[in-house]
Amino acid sequence: MSLLYAIALNCVFVTSQIMAEENGVVSYAGFQVWKIKPSSEGDQQFILDIIDSYELELWSKRRMARDPMDVKVPPRSQTKLKSKLAERKISYVVVISDLQTAIDNQKTKVNRIISNWKPAYDMDWISYHTLNDIYAFLTYLNTTYPKLVQLTNIGSSYEKRPLYVLRISNSSSAGTRPAIWIDGGIHAREWISPAVATYIIQQLVEVPANAKLLSNVDWYIMPVVNPDGYEYTHTKDRMWRKTRSVSSTSSCRGADPNRNFGYKWGGLGASTNPCDDTYRGTTAFSEPETLATSNFIMGKSSQIKLYLTLHSYGQFGLLPYGYDVVYPSDYNDVLALVNNAASRFVNYRYTVGNTAALLYAASGGSADWAKSIGIKYSYTFELPDRGTNAFTLPASEILPVCQDFFPALDVFATKVATCCGAVNSTTTVKPLTTARQLLDDQQPNLDPRPQLRNVLT
Secondary structure, three states: OOHHHHHHHHHHHHHHHHHHHHHOOOOOOOOEEEEEEOOOHHHHHHHHHHHHHOOOEEEEOOOOOOOOEEEEEOHHHHHHHHHHHHHHOOEEEEEEOOHHHHHHHHOOOOOOOOOOOOOOOOOOOOOOOOHHHHHHHHHHHHHHOOOOEEEEEEEEOOOOOEEEEEEEOOOOOOOOOOEEEEEOOOOOOOOHHHHHHHHHHHHHHHOHHHHHHHOOOEEEEEOOOOHHHHHHHHHOOOOOOOOOOOOOOOOOOOOOHHHOOOOOOOOOOOEOOOOOOOEOOOOOOOOHHHHHHHHHHHHOOOOEEEEEEEEEOOOEEEEOOOOOOOOOOOHHHHHHHHHHHHOOOOOOOOEEEEHHHHOOOOOOOHHHHHHHOOOOEEEEEEEOOOOOOHHHOOHHHHHHHHHHHOOHHHHHHHHHHHHHOOOOOOOOOOOOOOOHHHOOOOOOOOOOOOOOOOOOO
16 A cells, blocks of 8 residues: 555544544444454464554454454445455454444343342442442542541543542551552443442442451552543443543544553554554653552552552453563562462453463553562453453443452452561652653663554553
8 A cells, every 4th residue: 555545544534533523422333343363474464464454443362373353344344354354265253243233232231120229329230330420439438438438539631530549448557558459441442441440349348248358458449540531432432442632743632541651661562653542642651640640659659569450351361561572580479379369260261471472562551560660469451251242341241240350359468468568657658759750761662573553452
């Protein structure tokens, strides 16, 4: 494809995106998701070339050449893609025949068992909820359980929404016990992620049987790191992924928060194109959401011993590093713990291993950054499913996913409580020590190997 033709195609794509935003809700009627099955490295590269040429979106890929690849295919490209795959004798399966129908079905609520009991808040785990519902839930818990819950506004998003972190602790001396950090909603369209994070909160705060999880460990939970993007998926574009910041150099909005953290920022798997879903941002921590989150974690760096970030989809338990196939010196320790945790899953089987080795290189990720600042146990969990529903996991699956995942927290809490002991109360973190000030060795990786566009974790 000539450079001029490629530029023209990109302009058409960007213009249509802007028009869709101006005219209302984006429709995905006629869009499909194909699971394409290469049989060799040559097939895999052939598929990647087609994706690049036709402006398709790669939703899921693993490093092994024979592993299937999930691709979102617009109506205009379906006939061409079918022909191209037939020429090469590459098989595929249409896993979502109409993406808009899947989106509409995802919003269908599961019927609640009729009873006289009425919750004091609008949150439940039989439907997906808006940002307002989630924030009202956090506020309710903060007001109702003041001795157990502390709600902190750690900053503002680009569109001036609060960034909330909930601390759950039954300790009278804040900051003296080891802690676990959990976040969700880094990628806006991954709705199951905030759902699981809020379920964990509800279980820790309101279920007395789970009090043992609070006996020696504090919890910091941020259910929606990217509130602007999350709200946008509920009002305008269900498949939006990035933040909603405005660029001075492009009409395309937002950056990928999971390519914006300040460790190996700008390397493999992070795009320099503001219109790409994996756009890294103008600098590390250019997005107010990632900067505020990282600064808060830095301020608790002597206390937080385990970092857990929730994403979807694929059913993976991923370990650093993700910027390339590199293993930290304590990899076996970190692997043993996540294997133990994954053994608690009953209904959903997770594949566990190094991020870049299992999937692909992706630099600037939050879990890599957490590992780099000294949090030994740092994990990314890709929640269900494996691609049948992709980002449109039905509401009927929320509670089963949450209930299956929660027992793993006992493994994590037990390890943190026994391995890390009490936090030295005399240890302080200088208030001016921020994530940006710690940036060293963060120049863009100029590795000449080709970067994959639109590979989305």
